[in-house]
Amino acid sequence: MVSINVNISVLFLMVSSSYPFIFYRFFPRICNVIRPFLPPLSVLVASICAGAPLALNVETMKSPLGVAILLLVVAFHLSSFIAGYILSGFVFRDSLDVKALQRTISFETGTKFLHFHTSNACNSMLFQ
Numbered sequence: 001m002v003s004i005n006v007n008i009s010v011l012f013l014m015v016s017s018s019y020p021f022i023f024y025r026f027f028p029r030i031c032n033v034i035r036p037f038l039p040p041l042s043v044l045v046a047s048i049c050a051g052a053p054l055a056l057n058v059e060t061m062k063s064p065l066g067v068a069i070l071l072l073v074v075a076f077h078l079s080s081f082i083a084g085y086i087l088s089g090f091v092f093r094d095s096l097d098v099k100a101l102q103r104t105i106s107f108e109t110g111t112k113f114l115h116f117h118t119s120n121a122c123n124s125m126l127f128q
Contacts, residue, residue: 077110084109 024031060066085106092101 081106081110 054061057066061070085102088102088105089098092098095101
C-alpha cells in the first residue's frame with residue numbers, strides 16, 4: 001500500500017510540475033491571459049488544502065491542544081521568515097540590491113515550509 005501511495009505522489013508531482021511548461025509551449029497566448037489570475041488562485045488552492053484538514057478536526061483545533069499546535073506552527077513559519085531575512089543579509093551583504101534579495105529569500109524560506117506542510121496535509125487527507 002505504501003508503494004502505491006509513493007507512486008501516486010511522484011506521478012502527481014511530475015504531472016503538476018511539467019504541465020505548465022507543456023501548456024506554455026503550445027498555448028502561449030492563453031498563458032499570458034491567465035497569468036495575472038494565477039497568484040490569487042495559488043493562494044486559494046493552498047488555503048483550501050491547509051483548511052480542509054483543519055475543518056475535519058475542528059474540535060481538536062478548538063481545544064488547548066489545537067491552540068498549542070497553532071502557536072507552534074505560527075512560531076515555526078515566523079522564525080523561517082526571520083531567519084531567511086537575516087541569514088541572507090549576512091551571506092549577500094556585498095550584493096547591489098541586498099534588501100530586495102533579503103525579502104525574496106525570506107519569502108521563499110517561509111513559504112517553502114508552508115507549502116511543505118500544506119502538501120503533507122493534503123497527502124495525508126487524500127491517501128488515508
